[in-house]
Amino acid sequence: MSSPRPVFYVSDGTGITAETIGHSLLTQFTGTQFSTNRIPFVDSKERAREVAALIRARGEAMGTRPIVISSCVDPAFATVLGESGALVLDVFAPFIEPLERELLEARESRVGRAHGMVDFETYHRRINAMNFALTHDDGMATNYDEADVILVAVSRAGKTPTCVYLALHHGVRAANYPLTEEDLEHDRLPPRLRAHRSKLFGLTIDPVRLAQIRQERRPNSRYAQLETCKREVSAAEALFRAERVPSLSTTHTSIEEISSKVMSTLGIERVMY
Template sequence: MSNLRPVFYVSDGTGITAETIGHSLLTQFANIRFVTDRIPFVDTLEKAQVAAMEIRRAGEQSGYRPVVVNSCVDPALNAVLAESGALMLDVFAPFIEPLERELGMQRQSQVGRAHGMVDFDSYHRRINAMNYALAHDDGVSMDYSEADVILVGVSRAGKTPTCVYLALHHGVRAANYPLTEEDLDSDRLPAKLRPYRSKLFGLTIDPVRLQQIRQERRPNSRYAQLDTCKHEVVAAEALLRAEGIQMLSTTHASIEEIASRILEVLGLGREMF
């Protein structure tokens, strides 16, 4: 017996949609402990049967009825999965009937459509944006003329993962510039950034959290000392405020939240892929 309730994200594709929605649902039940697993590419009856056995076994071992957050579109696959005895939550079910009624047509249940490469222009935009983010990471390249956004902040404030997320999920060409000790001793933006003021967005972080992150990267170094982190964060925030640059703390924010805020503030109305 386990005190963890099993939750499965099951999909005929990547499972990203089911996991994203499921995670949002589970956060509403903070007093319950869950153990989650993703089962992607369940696109045949045989795979559905294997998944159902795994789900049923998890329920028997835990002593709790499993929860399945499901984004499979084939009713036959869903029927097999339901034989697991789990609580089945179909992420599409509440919306399909109203949409069919409104649009005057039935859905086309095509497996893998949500994350399929159906738009080559969008696909190439994401790839190009990803290449841009890698080439302009941590000030490697200083040519920001083609950037959609330039993230500015102290080292390890979350700039790189945010740039990667913006590229992969929104096709945004995001660069990032780490504020150096020399930059922080000045009362002005670095000269390299001044021509691109309208593209700048600042990321900051609680010094204690920053010290924990840096300690993992460079243990017991001056770089990871709390006094160093405090000095850098205070100086960076003062500089960004003085220059009128919007900023956001990454301390308790998810990558998704950070990216959404950046898109909103800078008016980058990009769809999510």
């Protein structure tokens, strides 16, 4: 088997943009294995030369040409990185010149705008949304008046990570409510949720997968038994149908996809930070 192709996400900021775009690109090539590394804060030519040397050495050690996905705003850094012998992909290059022509304005090559704290209002909105998600996790707080969305599901179906993602990346105040055995004995919404029907979104999951997740948390417990999982998931899905709560299976769905579906279904319009 050939060595994995080394890939470097290089940025003069956090590297989040380069890694996000790079990951999306690499998933289109399923026949190649990749070894990825993120190198942030490459903010000088000297540092770029150090990184270029590191990339060159990695390529020589692995016997294959590295790939560099760069979000450095200074074009000169891409030139320096090219001295590594790697394939260098500048994520901004295809777009800057057409935008400059269209807007009749030259770019300002300033670091940190994509993920820096440049807008205090939106930054604090994200922080407040995160605090909201944490205080309203697993039904700990049930004052849902300020919630944008309330995720409803049985335990371990993916409520908490989805709430955190919605808060961190979209500034959405997301609460979650865990359906208990008592809740599932009825085909009606729990009383504390009825006043917030328009904010509800249900998550479901394949019982076999749920049993695997619960087994890791509480090995050999009744909570993790497959029959328990089947019964709870079936009851939750019946409740969603009876109450016309929109729902989605998380079994093979990423947090990003779940979040997008939740926002689209409930008509929540927020930019991604």
